[in-house]
Amino acid sequence: MMRRDPFRELFEFQFPRGVSELLDAPGTPAGSWRPPLDLYETKEAYVAIVDVPGVPSSKLEVTLEAGVLTVRGERKFHSNVPEDSFHRVERRFGTFVLSIALPSSKVEAEGVRASVADGVLTIEVPKVARAVPRRIEVIDAQVHEAVAGDPERT
Numbered sequence: 521m522m523r524r525d526p527f528r529e530l531f532e533f534q535f536p537r538g539v540s541e542l543l544d545a546p547g548t549p550a551g552s553w554r555p556p557l558d559l560y561e562t563k564e565a566y567v568a569i570v571d572v573p574g575v576p577s578s579k580l581e582v583t584l585e586a587g588v589l590t591v592r593g594e595r596k597f598h599s600n601v602p603e604d605s606f607h608r609v610e611r612r613f614g615t616f617v618l619s620i621a622l623p624s625s626k627v628e629a630e631g632v633r634a635s636v637a638d639g640v641l642t643i644e645v646p647k648v649a650r651a652v653p654r655r656i657e658v659i660d661a662q663v664h665e666a667v668a669g670d671p672e673r674t
Contacts, residue, residue, distance in 0.1 A: 553595075553612030559620060566622055566645045573639030574611075582634045582643055587624025589645060592617050 558569040566589075572580065574595045581592040597603075597613040622645060631646040 552614050553616050554618065555593075555616060557618055557620070563647075565647055566627065568620060568641075568643040568645070570618065570641040570643070571639065572636065572641050575636075575639075577636050580634075580636065580641060582632070582641075584622075584627070584629050584632050584645060587622050587627060589620045589622055589643065590617065591641065591643070 556571045560567050568589060568591070570591055572593055572595070575593045579594045581590075583590045583592075592615070594615045595613050626647050628646045628648050632643065634641065634643045636642075
């Protein structure tokens with residue numbers, strides 16, 4: 521069921537279809553919405569915060585594949601109120617898909633954590649542990665060869 525959006529209709533009347541499509545988010549299907557997202561980085565992880573009020577956790581899907589973090593979800597329209605009872609509808613409903621490219625060589629897929637509280641989805645994508653410098657002992661080659669060649673010493 522498509523919701524009527526008079527402002528969108530006015531915009532599309534004033535501008536050709538191609539122009540209005542350019543202003544939509546790329547790859548966003550008609551009738552979908554895009555919740556706001558914040559993304560920041562710490563020393564240990566990338567953290568994405570997505571506002572998803574009214575979206576139950578059962579309707580959220582989070583995946584990480586080849587460095588692309590994808591969040592899918594759906595917020596249903598009010599099922600207990602007849603549509604013709606509304607005077608104004610400003611909130612967006614339907615499905616959404618967010619994709620965020622992360623440096624694939626720097627993220628660890630196994631440790632991703634996602635939690636939702638008070639309508640806010642928080643996703644933590646850990647970074648790959650950095651190599652810790654290690655001191656390597658240098659052995660005198662003459663001593664090493666003598667020890668390796670002496671069967672009594674091995």
